[in-house]
Amino acid sequence: MQFHLNGFRTGDPAISEPSGQHTTSSGSDPLPEEVDVLVIGCGPAGLTLAAQLAAFPDIKTCIVDQKSGPLQLGQADGIACRTLEMFEAFGFAERVLKEAYWVNETSFWKPDDAEREKIVRHGRIQDVEDGLSEFPHVILNQARVHDFYLDVMRRSPSRLEPHYARRLLDLQIDPPSASRDQPPGHPVTARLERLDPSHEGRVETIRARYVVGCDGARSVVRKSLGRELKGDSANQAWGVMDVLAVTDFPDIRLKALIQSANEGSIVLIPREGGYLVRIYVELDKLNENERVANRNITVDHLIAAAQRILKPYTLEVQEVAWWSVYEIGQRLCDKFDDVPEGKIETRLPHVFIAGDACHTHSPKAGQGMNVSMQDALNLGWKLAAVLQGRCSPELLHSYSAERQAIAKELIDFDREWAKMLSAPLKSSPDGEGVDPAEVREYFVRHGRYTAGTATHYRPSILTGESTHQYLAKGFTIGTRFHSAPVIRLADAKPVQLGHAAKADGRWRLYAFAGTGDPIAAGSGIRSLCEFLADAHESPVGKYTPAGTDIDAVIDVRAVFQHGHRELAVEAMHSLLLPAKGRLGLRDYEKMFCPDLKSGNDIFDMRGIDREQGCLLVVRPDQYVAHVLPLGAHIELAAFFDGFMMQKN
Numbered sequence: 301m302q303f304h305l306n307g308f309r310t311g312d313p314a315i316s317e318p319s320g321q322h323t324t325s326s327g328s329d330p331l332p333e334e335v336d337v338l339v340i341g342c343g344p345a346g347l348t349l350a351a352q353l354a355a356f357p358d359i360k361t362c363i364v365d366q367k368s369g370p371l372q373l374g375q376a377d378g379i380a381c382r383t384l385e386m387f388e389a390f391g392f393a394e395r396v397l398k399e400a401y402w403v404n405e406t407s408f409w410k411p412d413d414a415e416r417e418k419i420v421r422h423g424r425i426q427d428v429e430d431g432l433s434e435f436p437h438v439i440l441n442q443a444r445v446h447d448f449y450l451d452v453m454r455r456s457p458s459r460l461e462p463h464y465a466r467r468l469l470d471l472q473i474d475p476p477s478a479s480r481d482q483p484p485g486h487p488v489t490a491r492l493e494r495l496d497p498s499h500e501g502r503v504e505t506i507r508a509r510y511v512v513g514c515d516g517a518r519s520v521v522r523k524s525l526g527r528e529l530k531g532d533s534a535n536q537a538w539g540v541m542d543v544l545a546v547t548d549f550p551d552i553r554l555k556a557l558i559q560s561a562n563e564g565s566i567v568l569i570p571r572e573g574g575y576l577v578r579i580y581v582e583l584d585k586l587n588e589n590e591r592v593a594n595r596n597i598t599v600d601h602l603i604a605a606a607q608r609i610l611k612p613y614t615l616e617v618q619e620v621a622w623w624s625v626y627e628i629g630q631r632l633c634d635k636f637d638d639v640p641e642g643k644i645e646t647r648l649p650h651v652f653i654a655g656d657a658c659h660t661h662s663p664k665a666g667q668g669m670n671v672s673m674q675d676a677l678n679l680g681w682k683l684a685a686v687l688q689g690r691c692s693p694e695l696l697h698s699y700s701a702e703r704q705a706i707a708k709e710l711i712d713f714d715r716e717w718a719k720m721l722s723a724p725l726k727s728s729p730d731g732e733g734v735d736p737a738e739v740r741e742y743f744v745r746h747g748r749y750t751a752g753t754a755t756h757y758r759p760s761i762l763t764g765e766s767t768h769q770y771l772a773k774g775f776t777i778g779t780r781f782h783s784a785p786v787i788r789l790a791d792a793k794p795v796q797l798g799h800a801a802k803a804d805g806r807w808r809l810y811a812f813a814g815t816g817d818p819i820a821a822g823s824g825i826r827s828l829c830e831f832l833a834d835a836h837e838s839p840v841g842k843y844t845p846a847g848t849d850i851d852a853v854i855d856v857r858a859v860f861q862h863g864h865r866e867l868a869v870e871a872m873h874s875l876l877l878p879a880k881g882r883l884g885l886r887d888y889e890k891m892f893c894p895d896l897k898s899g900n901d902i903f904d905m906r907g908i909d910r911e912q913g914c915l916l917v918v919r920p921d922q923y924v925a926h927v928l929p930l931g932a933h934i935e936l937a938a939f940f941d942g943f944m945m946q947k948n
Contacts, residue, residue, distance in 0.1 A: 302889065305881040314391060315455040331463060331504045332362060334486050336687050338508040339363040340521055342462050344376070344442065345655030345672040346514030347449035351390060352680035352803050354456035359687050361460060362506065364492060366467040370450060373622055374442020375540075376669035377571065377578065381433035382752030382780060383670045386677055389803040389922065392448040393435065400438035401572045403427045406743065407551045410736035411561035411725065418612045419560055423740050427555065428751055431905075434783055434796050437751060440572055442669060465496035469503065471511060471524040473638060473650060485509070488650050510683055512652045514676070517631075519657035525638050527653070529660060531631030531711070536718075537583040539602035541623035544575055549613040552577060557721070557743070559736055563608040565721055576621065581605045582721070583625070599623045630711040630718075633658040636675075636700035648693045649700070652679060659707040661714045670752050671710055675703050677803070681920035684805045685944075690843060690853060695943050698762055706755050713749045717742065753780060757923060761942045764917070764926035771914035772812070772927045773907030781808075781918045784902040785895045787864045790888035794895060797859065797902065798922070805920050806855045807940075811930060812903070813860045814913030819871045824913050824930030825858055829873035831933045832856060839940035840875075849880040854940075857890050861903060861910065864893040 306317075337353055339346045342365035350363040379387075379396065387393040408423040428437050453460040474487040486507035494502045513521020517529065545552075551568070558566040564582030571578055581602050599620055607615050635641060636658045637649035655672030679699045685691035720742060724733040748754040757763045757778040766777055774782060783798025801808055811828055818825040832840045833850075840854050858876050860867060869877070869888070876890045894901040903910055917926035917939065928935055 302887075305883075305885060307883065312455075316457045318457060318459055329463075331364070331466070331492065331506045332360070333505075334360075334507045335362040336360045336509045337362070337683055338488070338490055338506060338511045339514060340468050340490075340511065341365055341514035341516060341655075341657075342367065342371070342446070342464075343514055343516065343655060343672070344445065344669045345657075345676045346512070347446055347453075348386075348673040348676035349512055349514065349654070349680045350460060350462070351449045351452040351456070352677065352805075353684060354453045354458045354460040355804050356684050356688065357457040359684060361458065362463065362508075363460070364463045364466040364468070366465065366495060368465050368496065370462075370464075371443040371446045374444075374446070375622075375624065376442040377439050377569070378670070379438045379440055379445070380667075380670045380750065380752030381428060381435045381437055382755070383673060384435035384438065385433060385780065385783070385798065385922065386673065386803075387448070388435070388799055389801055390449070390452050391802070392452065395448055396438065396440055396445070397435075399444060399572055400440040401570050403437040403439060403555050403569075406555045406557065408736065408740045408743075409551075409556060409558040411559070416561040419558060419610065421551070422736060424554075425740070425744060427747075429747055432748070432751055432753060434785075434798075439569055439578075445669075465494060465499075466492040466504070467495055468492050468515065468520045471521060471651065509687065510650055510652070512654060512676075512679065512683075513657045514654050514672075515657055517656045517660050519653060521651065522633065522653050522657045525651060525653070527633050527635065527658075529631035529633055529658070531629060531660075537597070537625060537627055539581045539583055539597060539599075539605070539623065539625045540578065541581070541599060541602050541617075542571060542576055542578050542621040543603075543617045544619040544621070545577065546616045546618060547610075547614060549610055549615065557739065558609060559725055559739070560609045560611075561725060564605065566606060566609050567721065579606050581609070597625045629660065630715045631660045632707055632711055633704070636704050637696070639697070639700075644697055649696045652696075652699060654679060654703075658704075659711060661711060667710050667714055667749075667752075671707065674706075674752070674755070677921045678703055680803075681805045685920075690945060691943055692945055695761075698760060701760070702757050702762075705758070709754075710749065713746060717746070753782075755780065755923075762919060762925055763923075764928075764939060766927075768914070768927050768929060768932070771909045771912060771929065772916060775906055775916055775924050775927060777924050777927055779924060781916070781922050781924055782906065784905045785898065785900045786859060786892040786902055787895050787897075788889060789860070789864050789867060789891040789893055790869055792864055794898075795892075797857075797892060800855075800857060800889070801918065801922055803920075806851070806853060807920060807925075808916075808918040809854060809856045810916040810918060811856065811858045812908045812913045812916070813858065814909075814930065815861065815911055818858070818860050818862070819868070825860075826873055828915065828930050828933070829856070829858075829875040833873070833875045835933070837934070837937040839937055839944070842937075842946050843940065843944050850875070850878045851880070851887070857892065859892045859894075859902060862893060863896050867891075867893070 336359045353361040406427050409419045410422045412418045412420045469491040472489045488508045488511045492504050513519050553570050556568040567580040569578040638651040639647045639649045654675040661667045763778045783796045786797045813825045832838045844853050915928045919925045
């Protein structure tokens with residue numbers, strides 16, 4: 301963690317200096333008349349977006365929610381490995397890891413072949429494959445995740461606070477400008493009704509450049525766009541309860557999939573704290589067009605069903621912290637913004653939807669909250685880049701294009717997984733239904749979906765072609781940057797390379813040195829630094845605003861093959877030791893070496909071509925945008941020229 305850049309400060313370094321620009325007022329104050337971004341909904345997607353935008357004090361952001369205050373008890377609880385990588389960029393991964401239940405292994409239970417009315421364990425596997433991420437799969441109450449995001453917002457330069465007790469009534473979007481080159485103005489008008497007792501019924505109007513609907517499956521924003529969630533229902537009812545219970549079931553503190561012969565299935569998820577457990581219980585199949593609410597199911601029904609499935613083991617529920625019933629279904633919007641498919645060439649988007657507002661899943665794969673937050677991370681940096689004049693507004697079309705395709709893939713996976721969990725078990729090898737072994741194998745085979753690491757963006761202006769992929773076989777273009785351990789050159793500290801990236805809207809260039817002396821004139825690293833520092837075509841020089849730090853837009857990092865004691869810091873190019881801040885202090889945290897002592901050599905771990913080295917271009921949302929040779933200076937410049945704008 302770096303601080304004191306602009307002078308010595310005491311106190312908590314995680315609290316940023318407040319900015320005098322557009323500091324957001326208290327959440328109890330009236331809404332501002334105009335904002336750059338209005339976020340509707342304080343769920344996981346809305347808070348992820350607001351926390352990212354809060355890092356930019358020159359962007360006026362407002363987030364509203366119809367609840368009276370912060371969430372106290374959330375329904376979602378599974379946090380994927382990829383999501384923890386994102387939390388690290390926001391600065392609170394360690395807090396999550398400290399509180400959460402770690403899903404280390406998953407056990408599988410099936411009917412006993414000798415006594416079908418009883419269950420027996422038939423397998424136990426590692427939950428996440430080795431090396432997939434530096435972070436585990438964990439379980440934590442959604443409300444705590446909200447708390448951490450709210451802390452990020454409060455400590456940001458913007459001091460952003462939500463405005464609660466506001467219900468969106470409607471949105472109006474001004475007709476698109478005749479000229480796409482005109483500034484966007486504030487084309488979206490929202491009317492919100494206050495719900496707090498002292499102002500109940502008062503209607504407030506706010507105009508925004510952009511509005512993002514993170515307001516759930518019944519989204520008013522989505523309805524205002526005339527879009528629908530389309531999909532199907534499996535006509536299958538499940539119940540879920542968080543309980544404190546006394547049981548002799550041996551795997552009560554392991555994630556477990558339990559399939560009985562005739563009583564249905566259970567997905568058991570231990571919760572944080574050592575005692576609480578979440579139990580998903582399969583209930584009766586619904587009739588065509590029947591709703592689960594019509595069944596009048598009580599928590600006693602759920603407990604009784606769980607007790608029948610767990611036989612011969614007993615379950616005595618002492619306290620129910622929360623429970624609900626739901627129908628399995630997967631639904632998806634055809635587009636995640638306000639521009640009709642046929643008008644992409646002539647209109648720019650100004651209203652977006654994210655999370656449950658545009659895709660809904662069953663809870664079985666734990667994807668809903670995780671995918672929602674990834675939606676927001678994808679959109680947040682793009683909105684900031686456009687509002688700060690660094691990228692053309694056309695960039696915003698990429699949000700719907702990228703995230704709708706990913707949501708469809710995940711829904712297809714979720715549909716198949718939910719179907720397997722609800723299918724009857726085979727009573728014989730030749731019988732109908734699903735074999736428990738098939739379920740276990742499917743879980744293992746699709747572990748990268750549940751870990752959140754399966755996302756793969758297609759080639760676009762933001763994602764390059766795989767021409768030079770052979771230079772970095774372990775950093776697949778279009779997938780998330782897969783971190784690895786390294787040693788920081790200046791202070792010999794073991795760190796994760798991926799943790800250098802923060803949720804600050806900056807691009808990262810990771811230059812991996814080839815063989816030879818990286819300090820020598822003409823070496824790949826030195827030539828790259830000279831180009832980036834001095835050449836007219838350099839994206840660093842071209843797109844970094846005057847008067848800002850040299851790494852304000854594009855952050856350059858170098859990874860050498862030598863051991864950290866073999867290189868002289870003082871001999872490195874000045875781009876890797878940049879003078880920053882109002883005091884011109886040197887940044888010594890741009891250079892890294894392999895962790896040779898532990899045997900974790902990043903060049904071997906990620907398949908980096910040792911002879912040539914390579915250059916990785918990584919997006920602000922931590923996805924690999926391109927792999928290039930170190931000497932591909934013109935290709936690098938052309939890539940950034942494809943979507944960035946030079947400020948006058």
